[in-house]
Amino acid sequence: MKILTLALYNDLTRKKEKFIPIEEGKVRFYSCGPTVYDYFHVGNARPFIVFDVLRRWLEHEGYKVTFVQNFTDIDDKMIHRAHQEHITVAELAEKFIAEYNKDADALGIRRPDVSPRATEHIPEIINTIERIIANGHAYVSEGDVYFDIQSWPKYGSLCKQNLEDLEAGARVEPGEKKKDPLDFALWKAEKPGEPSWESPWGKGRPGWHIECSAMSSKYLGDNIDIHSGGVDLMFPHHENEAAQSEAATNNGKPFVNYWLHNGFLLIDSEKMSKSLGNFLTARAAIEKYPPLALRFFMLSAHYRSPINFTPEGLEQAAAGVSRLRNCKSDLDFAAKTRTGDSDFDINKFHDELKELDKKFSDAMNDDFNTAAAMGILFDVVSLINTSLKNHDKLPEEFFTASKNALNTYDEILGVIGPDEAECENDNESAEIEALIQERTQARKAKNFARSDEIRDTLKARGIILEDTPQGTKWKKEL
RNA sequence: GGCGGUAUAGCCAAGUGGUAAGGCAGAGGACUGCAAAUCCUUUACCCCCAGUUCGAAUCUGGGUGCCGCCUCCA
Numbered sequence: 001m002k003i004l005t006l007a008l009y010n011d012l013t014r015k016k017e018k019f020i021p022i023e024e025g026k027v028r029f030y031s032c033g034p035t036v037y038d039y040f041h042v043g044n045a046r047p048f049i050v051f052d053v054l055r056r057w058l059e060h061e062g063y064k065v066t067f068v069q070n071f072t073d074i075d076d077k078m079i080h081r082a083h084q085e086h087i088t089v090a091e092l093a094e095k096f097i098a099e100y101n102k103d104a105d106a107l108g109i110r111r112p113d114v115s116p117r118a119t120e121h122i123p124e125i126i127n128t129i130e131r132i133i134a135n136g137h138a139y140v141s142e143g144d145v146y147f148d149i150q151s152w153p154k155y156g157s158l159c160k161q162n163l164e165d166l167e168a169g170a171r172v173e174p175g176e177k178k179k180d181p182l183d184f185a186l187w188k189a190e191k192p193g194e195p196s197w198e199s200p201w202g203k204g205r206p207g208w209h210i211e212c213s214a215m216s217s218k219y220l221g222d223n224i225d226i227h228s229g230g231v232d233l234m235f236p237h238h239e240n241e242a243a244q245s246e247a248a249t250n251n252g253k254p255f256v257n258y259w260l261h262n263g264f265l266l267i268d269s270e271k272m273s274k275s276l277g278n279f280l281t282a283r284a285a286i287e288k289y290p291p292l293a294l295r296f297f298m299l300s301a302h303y304r305s306p307i308n309f310t311p312e313g314l315e316q317a318a319a320g321v322s323r324l325r326n327c328k329s330d331l332d333f334a335a336k337t338r339t340g341d342s343d344f345d346i347n348k349f350h351d352e353l354k355e356l357d358k359k360f361s362d363a364m365n366d367d368f369n370t371a372a373a374m375g376i377l378f379d380v381v382s383l384i385n386t387s388l389k390n391h392d393k394l395p396e397e398f399f400t401a402s403k404n405a406l407n408t409y410d411e412i413l414g415v416i417g418p419d420e421a422e423c424e425n426d427n428e429s430a431e432i433e434a435l436i437q438e439r440t441q442a443r444k445a446k447n448f449a450r451s452d453e454i455r456d457t458l459k460a461r462g463i464i465l466e467d468t469p470q471g472t473k474w475k476k477e478l
Numbered sequence: 479g480g481c482g483g484u485a486u487a488g489c490c491a492a493g494u495g496g497u498a499a500g501g502c503a504g505a506g507g508a509c510u511g512c513a514a515a516u517c518c519u520u521u522a523c524c525c526c527c528a529g530u531u532c533g534a535a536u537c538u539g540g541g542u543g544c545c546g547c548c549u550c551c552a
Contacts, residue, residue, distance in 0.1 A: 165548075
């Protein structure tokens, strides 16, 4: 099937739809970020990685993307944790925002264009709530402000539940403060010992959902193209967000045109979550597995499918990354030693690359099918490897085109990474090269004991030697 | 109970009506001093039962298994 333009599965319509941005050539993209009360876990890492790749793909396709991802730095969990740690909520937030950035950077997740924090947008939040009240969709109750879901006929349209079913499932105590058990807090009255801000309804703090409405509107406008997050955010978070945002503008326009939700990351075939206690922090995962393998793993299944986090899965991913990296390093080595006149059919090669590139684009444009796209990447690798195998000398154009192709795909997927052997200016490289020289001499002298010793010594340091007809090349273990 | 997802080789996984991408692992071969990498060859009754169709992994109906949401949660 040929898809010329991007199609995305929209959870609002539950259909794959052609992507048409609000403003030609631009994408307004809001992604739900972490609540910064702890390290994030590998389940959280999935949307961060996956939607980062979507962002990169959109940019690759020529869109000017404004990518906003919030930090939730005030809510019940923040308050509890700060109490436990005997620090302020602000200190807790500061710490885990820094930790988030550390882990996200390690995972190759690009920083958002804007990373707004809830506590830095209290005026915007209050303003949004005021507009919702003014439009008749929220009410004040003893210092709290609640969204009045009965006043909002569309409520339930994202999660496709009718109100009766939702209410049947709602275990929330109706309480005297709420008119309807499904009504949710926009503003919570101050409780002793909790951070609070002045508001028209007295001191208090924002509810969970309202920050996204307020900040999204501030940085992206009232109507945005893409809003993403995990499936569990569909209800109630995104349902509530949509209701709030649309009730605030009350202009009949949708808050979000395309709702995207990633499937869960499972561990032992069960949902990974902090409440179940079966989670692995991204920090721990990074210490255990190469970040490239973690990315590869996340992208090896379609983003909407559940994915099962297992040691075998990660080992397989790491092996896949190695194959990609080997291709790159073989290419770099051959470029230095085997460039020259050749009967290689460069035109045919260009055509084949072009055809694969088309397939890659089709896969990415077909609801962002990274699993299929990675399959194509491996086809590219096979094409390069075969060419390398079948020709002693290859034209410079071959190397340029091959490297460009790999680099382009790596800029989008981020699963290959840099080639350490290419960084020749440091002392380590010089030392390795010297040992390789010594080993080459030993091999010439048929002193295989010494040559194997050198190879083993380096292997123990994570340096892999490979002998080729053009000499010995080295690479770092993943 | 309501809503939704999913079932493809030993493992992971794509596939959106024309008789199954890709990766990992395994086997055999080439190459190598030995390795490693790479290349070549090799591995699928697409959960079950009906149905629609000239033709279905793909559509319909019915089963069965697994998962998720409906409550803080990516």
